[in-house]
Amino acid sequence: MKKPRLSFWQVWNMSFGFLGIQMGFALQNANVSRIFQTLGAEIDDIPILWVAAPLTGLIVQPIIGYFSDRTWHPKLGRRRPYFLFGAILASLALFIMPNSPFLWFAAGMLWIMDASINVSMEPFRAFVGDNLPDEQRTTGFAMQSFFIGIGAYVASKLPLMLTYLGVANTAPEGVIPDSVKFSFYIGGIVFFLAVLWTVLKSREYSPEEMARFEDAERDEFKKENKADEWYISNGQAQQKAGFAVLLLSLVLTYLIYHFDLKKDLYVLTIGLLGLGSSALIISGAIQKKGRSDNGFVTIMNDFQSMPKVMKQLAWVQFFSWFALFSMWIYMTPAVTEHLYNATDTTSEAYNNGANQVG
Template identity: 80%
Template structure:
């Protein structure tokens, strides 16, 4: 029994929901720093306010993936119930976010909005692995990249387009401009309708069919049928490692407190290191207590024995997303300060610069959409890992070029740096997932796609905790240097992509 080769419009329909999902993410990425600053946040505090987004993904995506692997609804199927529920919640959050009257409420709404978007988005990655045969997966993820690019382009342009149409782009101190508010309203409606299209127009294989496909494939994932002695030994290992990691986290937390370092570092020491130690301790205690079938134990053990390709891609993802996060949270400050020489959020110069950031983000997304279907062709001629290497190097150079721009012409700011970033973005959204999906068991596709999100989220948490410290301590609160660090990080990711042991099947007459 083999998976059916799907036609163009079938792949189109199953990917169309990403148009709305990315409109939500793009509005968030391009405007949340602006909202925070408008509500009184200082530039060095922006990263810690953003921490809600990656932390939410860290928690939500593997849980949603784990449960979606075990879900089957007679009408909505395996993944589509999560698409729909997440879309409803995210659309509501998009309507509420720009009406936040205070900074703490905006930070809280970012948490809710990001959680909702993640509920809808995570199963989409597994959806491609579920429905497409190996030789079509690069094309499937490229189609998602296309819709991501189009959705993000439209969403990023919305504030500027509304400004051209006469909607106010400025407001009194502490008030979000109408151009931003109405953009979020439009994005909320588009999010729901696009996801609903995929829910209605797509179909899924039954659990019995998925099981039949999996029985014909071989994967480098440890079997769950292990003796009691194995769980006892593994539980002891988790317990010992967890205690060590927890002690390191607590000591690091005390050092941050004692030496009065920037409080953002607590995200790394207390939130990431100490939490990892606690997770291992709980897993160890459950295994030693003979709770082998507990879902928590399954999640932690599957993470421990993830496929080799996934481990190699983890480093590529880490440095790629560290770079992207630095761009998302610091580009507004870098453009307005480094190029327009202003920090006054009520000034015309600041809001012109902030709108240009929206243009920049729109442009790199439309470039990503334009090159999305060229990447599979390049990968077929060379390899997927070499294609990813070229794309990431182009992105790193594009990001670093912002440092050298002093004349605020539209082409110099809005297009030139974003060409490379757009190529990198298209590759980041498709090539790693195509390389990964072939190494995963069908019954755990959703879970492992969720776990893969760890290597997107962890670098963002690291960036949120240390970038503010680096910018304030070493770079005199000049955000442009965060973009230079991000550019170097993306180039390093490109070099590491060459080490991935990818055995691709990228040829087909589909």
């Protein structure tokens, strides 16, 4: 049994939610440094405040992917409960973020906003694979890219457009300008409505239907069943690797402390290496106990057994995101200070420059 082809408008409807999701991401990427600076952050503090974005994606996406694969709601299906739940939280966060009274509050809202957007976004990728036959998947991803492009462009330009329409682009010290506030409000509304459109206008195949599709493809994609002995051996290997990475983390952390290096580096040694080593050690311990069906183990082993092409692509993504986050973090202070000669966040010059960042 093969999945039926969907019409143009069916593919449109199932991808439309990405318009709102990308508007949320674009507003975050173009304006968060501006909000942090307005609330008093020094330029050297901005990177550590931004750490929420990559960490939440790293943590939330695998978890949501795992659970959405195993979810079924009689009315909302497999992926759409996550679309809707994430959209509600993300829309609320978009309304609250530009009204942050303190810097620490804005940093906390970034964690919530980014996590919520990821809850909605992650299952959208799998939505294409669930609903479309192989020959239409390129069309599905192209349609998603179309909405990503529109959403990113419009959301990035919203403060500039609202300023042109007469909305105030300056505010007293410690207050976010109305041009930014109303941009986030518009983004929150579009985010929710666009995702709601996909939730209401799309359908999903039931577990029984998906099982029949998978049976038809089983000869092409055979699932590898591993023996208990493999999991025990793999658990031991993961624990050894985990302890080695943990030792490296401790040594590098001490060197940062001893030589009084930038404290931001603790994010790499404690956050990345420390958490990564802990994940390997915990996964290994669970497998050694024979609990191979554990969700955490499944996620860790999926990382381990990725195809070679995906591992190569992961390195490309790793270095690409270095450049992207450097741009998002530093673009606002770079443009406002070096092109508009402004560091006063209440000045017209600073806020005009910040509008150009989008």
